[in-house]
Amino acid sequence: MNLNDRKLKILRAIIKSYIQEGEAIGSRTISKKYDLGISPATVRNEMADLEELGYLIQPHTSAGRIPTDKAYRLYVNGLLKNTESVKNNAQIKKILQQEINEMNNFIRNSAKILSQITKYTSFAMSAQLKECKLKHIQLVPVSDHKLLMVLVTENSDIKNVLFTLNKPIEIEQLNRISNLLTDKLSGIELKKLDEGLYHKILQEIYGIRETFDDRLEEMMVLLMNTIHNYEKVDLYYDGLTNILNYPEYSDTSKAKELLSFVEDKDLFKKVLMNSDGDDLSILIGNENQFEQIKKCSIVSATYKVNGVIIGKIGLIGPTRMDYKNVISMIKGLSYNINKIISENYMDLARSEFNEQKKEE
Template sequence: MELNERKMKILKAVVKDYIETAEAVGSRTISKKHNLGVSAATIRNEMADLEELGYLVQPHTSAGRVPTEKGYKLYVDLLMGTNELNDSDKEIIEKCVESNMNHIQSLIHETSKMLSQLTNYTTIGTTRLVKPSVIKHIQLVSMGEHSILLIIVTDTGDIKKSDIPTKKYLDQAKLNIISDNLTRKLGGKSITDIDNNLIAFIKYEIGEYSSIVDKLLSVLNSNVSDDDVSITLNGVTNILDYPEFNDVLKARSFLDMLETKETVAKIIQSKGILKDNTNIIIGSDNDCQQAQDCSVVTATYKVDNEQIGRISFIGPTRMDYSRIYSIINYMNILLNNK
């Protein structure tokens, strides 16, 4: 059974309606609200197929259907568009950015606070308190048949080392070639300068040895301590406005997980769906188990090609991804024009 264009249109309609209403969506609702050019009976059959494919689930025998995590991921990855923000939203965002543009710390944290009020989601503003070190040299050293030593030298003279297990032996000559390639591509850059496009390009170039890049990034990230980062939480209790968190234990678990800086950092650093400067983590993709009932959307912002910080939105998996993504894009436009 293939996921054809009609099924994708129906899935998009179900996701959008469920985000809006938090109620299971039936075929008649889709037929009336969306001009898909097919009968309610056809839509019902297609929704049954989407359920069989794992994109929808029927919570009750007589009810409509709701998206699964798999359904949300397809929507975010392929079906979601951006919406034009209304003039009121634009004015609020513009005023906040304009009034804080001369102080980077305030820009991220005050904008994060404003966006929590605007969207009714919990937001996290993250900035670095110290400038991250810059890569000066990368060297890979053979340590035997199944081990490589990764050495990273920074501009401050720090030397960071880590062992990398390998499935097959790599001689030192080959490792020197890879080391030179990595140094050329990453020398003079900090961890904040290394974007996903550059990572993908380097991985493509070194092919079967791409796992070395993952380890390298892990080492660089691990050397950023919690004390080097300023984090502000806004709208922590906003999640209680959503029916998914009416359960007292579920709500308490959410509030508890935001109590420590370490947990908050883990929540927003998990790997999700990457779209431009945005990382979208849906449900169980989050490395933090307590956050797996939520979705986290994190935007990384730069001014003059230098990363200034991140703003993360946390809400139920039923969050309005399209609206959040549109806000993030509008912020990009404002910052790139400064």
């Protein structure tokens, strides 16, 4: 038994209907609404076949049928081939108009708008520091025994790390050390900064000036430890309560199960870090690793600087998600995000910048 053209048409009709209505659909409705020119009885036969093939299930005898994860996967794969991406959506254009200064805010705002448009729960995750190359290191005094290290990566990402010192240190010395660290460490991928490289760099430094700074070694050790322990990945979500709009979660205990899962950032980070690094990743129902979200789908896209993935943005919702809309939205969004990031962080021409230039 094969998926002939008619079966496909019927399946698509069922999927579309279920995505919209959220209720099992019967043969009569299919043949009437989606006029395929065949009678309910014929549709019934085909539906029985589709069930046998694993694309449909019946919640109970006298109900209609609903699509399985397998059906959604087929449907989504079909959608992905005819890649349409919304580039001119008015709401997505709002994102373009944002004043973007801080990357984090920009991404968060984008996620917020995404959830508002789609009515699903959106999220945004930054990449791990380890994946990045350093560009600049600056030490800033905070109090006598507290010291802030600002790490600027080549993607123009900024990380703050606070230290506790055992004795105060003067600003001039901080600046000298900052410059030295920047000089020696810029361009190096943080994950490569292991014991070996660390000693090599220290050697180099001592090679230049025999007795430079008694605090330098302490700083280097702290820096090393920090980078090795810095697993922190920012995770942000918005529109959590959108989940409560869907009848799937009208039962509070079901809603709680899902919301608790999403609220647990560590858990949710695992989900996202395990999803592949494709530009567009779609995980449908059982394709998810964790039990609590096996009735959900997650659609996410990456955003990049210099071709390096620096984060993910996407949506989570019920498996009967409006994939068509969601995919084109997220494609359009990530296209725009990447465009804006490169305009802003690659120091290319930027409208605002050009305007200011004229006035000089």
